Every structure is written in C-alpha cells, then in structure tokens.
Amino acid sequence: GESVGLHLPTLSVQEGDNSIINCAYSNSASDYFIWYKQESGKGPQFIIDIRSNMDKRQGQRVTVLLNKTVKHLSLQIAATQPGDSAVYFCAENPWGSQGNLIFGKGTKLSVKP
Amino acid sequence: GAVVSQHPSRVICKSGTSVKIECRSLDFQATTMFWYRQFPKKSLMLMATSNEGSKATYEQGVEKDKFLINHASLTLSTLTVTSAHPEDSSFYICSATDRGNSPLHFGNGTRLTVT
Numbered sequence: 001g002e003s004v005g006l007h008l009p010t011l012s013v014q015e016g017d018n019s020i021i022n023c024a025y026s027n028s029a030s031d032y033f034i035w036y037k038q039e040s041g042k043g044p045q046f047i048i049d050i051r052s053n054m055d056k057r058q059g060q061r062v063t064v065l066l067n068k069t070v071k072h073l074s075l076q077i078a079a080t081q082p083g084d085s086a087v088y089f090c091a092e093n094p095w096g097s098q099g100n101l102i103f104g105k106g107t108k109l110s111v112k113p
Numbered sequence: 114g115a116v117v118s119q120h121p122s123r124v125i126c127k128s129g130t131s132v133k134i135e136c137r138s139l140d141f142q143a144t145t146m147f148w149y150r151q152f153p154k155k156s157l158m159l160m161a162t163s164n165e166g167s168k169a170t171y172e173q174g175v176e177k178d179k180f181l182i183n184h185a186s187l188t189l190s191t192l193t194v195t196s197a198h199p200e201d202s203s204f205y206i207c208s209a210t211d212r213g214n215s216p217l218h219f220g221n222g223t224r225l226t227v228t
Binding site: 104 | 117119147154156157159162206217219220221222
C-alpha cells in the first residue's frame with residue numbers, strides 16, 4: 001500500500017553539527033508535505049512545510065528538500081542544539097485538501113552535548 | 114499563531130467506564146478537526162475527521178460506536194471513548210486547521226490509561 005517511511009529510525013548527532021533526517025514517500029499524487037517535531041508526552045509541533053511546486057524551502061535553522069523524482073523528502077537542521085532532541089515525523093497530503101495527513105514512522109533525534 | 118488546546122492531558126479510568134476528551138481551537142475557527150491515536154514509539158494514526166455540524170467520518174477499522182465524536186461548534190470537538198477497555202489505553206491527539214490546505218495544529222494530547 002501507499003505509505004510514508006523513513007530511512008533512519010534513530011539519529012545521534014553532536015551539538016553544533018548539522019542533522020539530516022530523511023523520508024521516503026510513495027504516493028506520487030501528494031502535493032503537500034510537512035515536518036513535525038514531537039517531544040515526549042506532547043503533540044506534534046509544526047516545523048516547516050513545502051508544496052510540490054518547490055524543491056527547497058528554508059526556515060530558521062531548518063531546510064526542507066523535496067525530490068519528486070525519487071519521492072524523497074529531507075529535513076536539515078543547522079547547528080543542532082540539545083533542544084532539538086525529539087522525534088521528527090514527515091507527513092504528506094495526497095488529497096490536496098486540509099487535514100488527512102499520512103504520517104511517516106518517525107526518526108528519533110538525540111543531540112549529544 | 115494558531116493554538117489547539119486539549120483536555121485532559123492525562124486520565125485514568127476503570128474498564129467499562131466512558132471518558133470524554135475535549136479539543137478546542139483557541140484563536141481560530143476550525144470547521145474540521147482530526148482525531149489521531151498514537152501508540153508508544155509509533156506514528157500517528159488518523160481515527161476520524163470531525164466536521165462541525167455533521168457526522169464524523171471514521172477511518173477503516175475505527176468503531177464509531179466505540180469512539181463517539183461530537184463537533185458542536187467551530188471551536189470544540191469532543192471524543193468519547195465508551196465502555197473503555199485496557200486496549201484502549203493510548204495517546205489521543207486532536208488537530209485542527211484554520212484555513213484550507215495549511216499545516217495542522219495539534220493539541221498536546223491526552224494520555225488515557227484504562228485499568
């Protein structure tokens with residue numbers, strides 16, 4: 001079936017290094033993608049989104065890259081900080097309307113001081 | 114920014130009882146709210162879509178008589194877990210959006226434990 005998955009379930013980085021979290025999606029109809037950060041015991045927090053007519057979008061310390069050819073999405077975090085430690089989920093919307101997101105499995109990012 | 118408030122954050126109940134979880138959009142009107150369930154170290158699974166003034170749309174495999182959803186206003190949706198069983202223990206999260214095709218804003222979830 002169609003799904004969103006992640007290449008790496010866990011990622012450990014040194015404080016100050018850059019982090020790259022990857023995500024593969026299989027639904028070619030998806031036109032909207034979001035990265036969420038979820039801290040323990042909390043709901044997902046929006047980080048950044050990107051639409052299929054773009055291949056790169058930058059935010060504060062974060063960059064999302066979209067490669068529609070290989071159906072790949074990545075989240076880059078610059079100068080990773082201990083506060084970035086969390087589980088990161090990518091989500092796709094193949095229906096072109098609000099809501100009804102399909103979430104990937106999540107990657108746990110651990111930042112070592 | 115848009116804020117979604119969920120209450121309670123934690124609840125413990127006995128088997129056979131019912132539990133109501135509230136989801137409120139605090140500074141925007143949400144015609145649609147979504148209810149997710151999350152097991153430990155797992156991803157979010159959509160349970161149902163809650164539409165203001167109409168019946169909720171449930172995902173395949175989700176019992177509508179078990180998980181009652183009411184979306185009575187543009188700022189409030191409730192999820193009632195009826196006749197709770199231990200296997201209903203989970204993290205329930207609601208979300209809403211304040212405009213079409215925009216990122217969902219999530220509540221902080223409700224940890225339900227059924228004893």
